[in-house]
Amino acid sequence: MTQEQWTDVDAYFTSRLVPSDEALDAALRACEAAGLPSINVAPNQGKLLRLFAEIQGARRILEIGTLGGYSTIWLARALPEDGRLVTLEADPAHAEVARANLSHAGLDGVTEVRVGPALDSLPVLAAELGEEGNGADPFDLVFIDADKGNNPHYLEWSLKLTRPGSVIIGDNVARGGAVADADTDDPVIVGTRRMIELMGANPRLSATAVQTVGSKGYDGFVLARVLP
Numbered sequence: 001m002t003q004e005q006w007t008d009v010d011a012y013f014t015s016r017l018v019p020s021d022e023a024l025d026a027a028l029r030a031c032e033a034a035g036l037p038s039i040n041v042a043p044n045q046g047k048l049l050r051l052f053a054e055i056q057g058a059r060r061i062l063e064i065g066t067l068g069g070y071s072t073i074w075l076a077r078a079l080p081e082d083g084r085l086v087t088l089e090a091d092p093a094h095a096e097v098a099r100a101n102l103s104h105a106g107l108d109g110v111t112e113v114r115v116g117p118a119l120d121s122l123p124v125l126a127a128e129l130g131e132e133g134n135g136a137d138p139f140d141l142v143f144i145d146a147d148k149g150n151n152p153h154y155l156e157w158s159l160k161l162t163r164p165g166s167v168i169i170g171d172n173v174a175r176g177g178a179v180a181d182a183d184t185d186d187p188v189i190v191g192t193r194r195m196i197e198l199m200g201a202n203p204r205l206s207a208t209a210v211q212t213v214g215s216k217g218y219d220g221f222v223l224a225r226v227l228p
């Protein structure tokens with residue numbers, strides 16, 4: 001099996017199941033024009049995220065790792081009118097591209113891009129959750145897709161920011177198969193393995209992971225549900 005086949009099959013699925021869309025296409029063009037790396041989810045993966053959020057009935061979504069807001073648009077479109085998505089991005093230049101893309105997609109009203117290292121923003125979100133009176137509701141779905149070395153920390157914060165029944169999704173967990181290497185000292189793989197192992201060991205979570213191939217190569221998702 002080759003990358004060319006994976007790309008062809010993705011093109012077929014996407015052509016039949018994932019209608020092209022002006023705002024999403026424009027977002028990808030804007031990311032490219034701004035020189036952002038093309039490490040956004042593929043269109044059929046974005047649609048999968050949207051479907052997960054819709055099936056979940058998510059009203060509050062947290063994304064860790066915005067880039068140009070491509071996955072953000074997919075997720076935000078699952079929200080009801082009074083829903084809310086917060087997305088965390090360390091790089092101000094990425095955040096600026098994302099804000100413009102979200103605005104162009106008509107999602108200004110439901111999305112908020114917070115700039116700074118996610119490990120700085122997450123405690124702020126947790127404090128908002130606990131505020132007397134105007135306390136924010138917990139998140140129904142979290143998408144973890146930033147610096148993979150911090151994945152264990154992102155999982156711990158996600159557990160603080162969610163409720164029984166919430167869903168936590170992690171991107172890029174297979175990494176061309178590298179995740180199976182127990183001896184690596186690559187922080188990306190170490191962080192991802194630790195997150196997977198924490199998920200498996202946590203009695204509050206029910207989780208699985210699947211490998212994927214497609215236009216973005218060979219990778220995978222992990223999906224965890226906070227048990228009721």
Ligand code: SAH
Pocket residue numbers: 039040041064065066067068069070071072088089090091094116117118119145146147
């Ligand atoms: N979710 C996006 C892709 C995100 S790529 C999509 O699929 O469309 C990962 C992003 O995480 C990059 O934009 C990178 O700048 C950001 N990032 C890296 N380290 C971070 C950190 N410590 N806190 C927040 N964002 C970070």
Ligand code: DHB
Pocket residue numbers: 039040041145146171172
């Ligand atoms: C990388 C990050 C991602 O979120 C992704 O989907 C693919 C690649 C990266 O940092 O290389």
Ligand code: MG
Pocket residue numbers: 039040041145171172
């Ligand atoms: Mg990713």
